[in-house]
Amino acid sequence: MNSTTSTIDDASRLDLRKQALCDAEMRQAHYLSHPVVTDSLHLATEPVKEVFEVVQHLIIHRFPGSPFIGAFRMGKTHTIQILCDELRRIFPKLAIGTLIAKKHDKPTEKAFWGDALDDYEHGASLYGTAPERRRRFMSMIVSAVLSVKGDQYVFFVDEGQCWTLSEWVWMRDLTNDLKRRGIRTTTIVFAHEELNVLRDMLISTGRTDLIGRFFHTPYVFRGLRNESELQSMMQCLDDPSKHEHPCGSGICMSEFFLPAAYCAGWRLATEAPHLWAAFGQVAARQGRIAKDIGMQWVMSSIRAWLFIVANYDSADFKSPPDSWVEAIGASTYQASLQ
CATH class of the missing domain: 3.40.50.300 (P-loop containing nucleotide triphosphate hydrolases)
Structure with a gap:
């Protein structure tokens, strides 16, 4: 009984993966309800x-x-x-x-x-x-x-x-x-x-x-204070056991947006140094230092960045120059420092 159930579960999971990653119509439906898109993702930072x-x-x-x-x-x-x-x-x-x-x-x-x-x-x-x-x-x-x-x-x-x-x-x-x-x-x-x-x-x-x-x-109640905390948070988006969409698909948050890159070994957590440096660059425009960065700014920046780079998905994906600075700009983080 357990073996049969496992097979059915595996088949369902593969079917969900195909829907979310390969079927254009179903992918759009899953995209519109995605926790990153709807800003409904709760991360234990x-x-x-x-x-x-x-x-x-x-x-x-x-x-x-x-x-x-x-x-x-x-x-x-x-x-x-x-x-x-x-x-x-x-x-x-x-x-x-x-x-x-x-x-x-x-x-x-x-x-x-x-x-x-x-x-x-x-x-x-x-x-x-x-x-x-x-x-x-x-x-x-x-x-x-x-x-x-x-x-x-x-x-x-x-x-x-x-x-x-x-x-x-x-x-x-x-x-x-x-x-x-x-x-x-x-x-x-x-x-x-x-x-x-x-x-x-x-x-x-x-x-x-x-x-x-x-x-x-x-x-x-503080925000993220260093690159290490940011990276730890971003690792959660790479782990389907913590957050997946659609439910039961085994597709983590980052794979959904960049499936080819993810399959080739890329992980969102490797972008943490670039994102942290970009926050520092944007803060410096206001004569400030990036510290205690709230989750609103972090998740808004990650969301904007995933939207920006989704069309660049490939097995040899590399983050486009200044894409993180552009993404932070969309989050209105700089305006909060004024």
Whole structure:
């Protein structure tokens, strides 16, 4: 039975490979849904692994929470998705959810709970008074914990710098009420450096209730800092066991775009020195040094480069001169340094 299954699997895999690499019509369909093209690829980079170790520690020891603070375009939203997926795998009795902090000119509790319900795709996010919406959201959290037979809930808050003192007080009250119901919470905040302004204000005014609950120990959420980290990340795109498309085809991210080059031994990871040097060259135009490069800029550059060089695919493929600089230009990285 196992031998037959293996043969069928191999046949299916070969069929998928032919579709994705040789059949023009099917290749176009797979191209349009490709994770690189749709910007839906989640990579566990070194910075992401560092964050995971901290988050895992906070959860195991049931700390109330801490913020991760980094510049824009560091890949915070994608990191949250990776963390959620991995935590659910490791901790099956852990309930998890993500709130996306919204900025309002005049924050109201009604809008706050409406936003929270909407983040959880609740159909009644626009209906009811503030207390009704709050009870609705509370019920969702309690149900989620009961459904996994646990006693702990992890909130991820994305764009945490958007909330004012009022929103954090409402969040504090929610976690207090959950605790009274036997549910311990951990709140992991991802935010831009603007969050430091709020944290400093809370410290200066003695708001230890909020500092201890959400902002006790800030951690830096960084980008890629050297060529070695960049190369390690790019190696993931060369490995079908980590990322493949179409699913079950055994075609890694780089092979899909440059199949002849890949078959002849070329790997995207060998381009890391060229990409890192190109980032340095572009940064120098602004009198800056390339450091802490966010995943938005890295993946946008790789995506643009793959689009540029796809027509150059061959067994003796070599990266065209200045193609990486051109690709970085398409990512708007230089504009972010101004």
